[in-house]
Amino acid sequence: MLLQLENIYKWVQQAGNRIYLLKHLNLEVAEGEFLSVMGPSGSGKSTLLNVIGLLDNFDEGAYYFQGQAVHEMRDKQRARLQKDHISFVFQAYHLIDELTVYENIETPLLYQKVPSPERKALVGDILDRFNIVGKKDLFPSQLSGGQQQLVGVARALISKPKLLLADEPTGNLNSRQSKEIMDLFRELNQDGTTILQATHSEFNASYGSRILHLLDGSWTDNPEL
């Protein structure tokens, strides 16, 4: 088992009322799965991905990653686990404005202390694979939205993460680019990366091996409701 959520609750306090963002949520994700989470806007998909990706805390419940109790970890341990094993592709690409395309893609390898010649080779390969060699010295502001998203995906894939969390990974891409990204995800998944994506797109979800539906922060068997 790669990860396990047990009875997770997350809430915010609003005008004296407790608003649940995640409620009584259980989840088991096996190594090598490709899981799609669907659900209407506001159902909690991004919140769930943020919790699983250790970007956000939860208020109650237990979270195990490769059998380790994440809810008992100190911040530093959690940060280490995240850097070593988890990558993100988000709607907002979170590229670093001051770094070039090349440098943005290289960042995860610096965190992982990959030696320089190997870094060069890996970044070169992925620039090639994504057809963006000609853009390598540009800054994010000099790219279109779709190109920025491609760079975000390249950066997420370069460190060969154990777990890839993707939140509407093809949101700003045309259908050809979307298919390219989803095909890359499939390849990556076949190479052993576990993928968890949140999506509104039936096309994207069809790439997954399992689909779960969220409604108001809980799983539902009746996605039409």
Ligand SMILES: Nc1ncnc2c1ncn2[C@@H]1O[C@H](COP(=O)(O)OP(=O)(O)OP(=O)(O)O)[C@@H](O)[C@H]1O
């Ligand atoms: N800090 C917060 N305070 C109050 N409400 C919040 C907070 N963060 C999230 N929410 C609410 O939690 C709900 C779930 O949001 P979330 O972004 O997880 O939904 P989503 O399913 O990813 O939606 P979308 O498909 O539109 O991206 C929303 O109703 C949102 O307004």
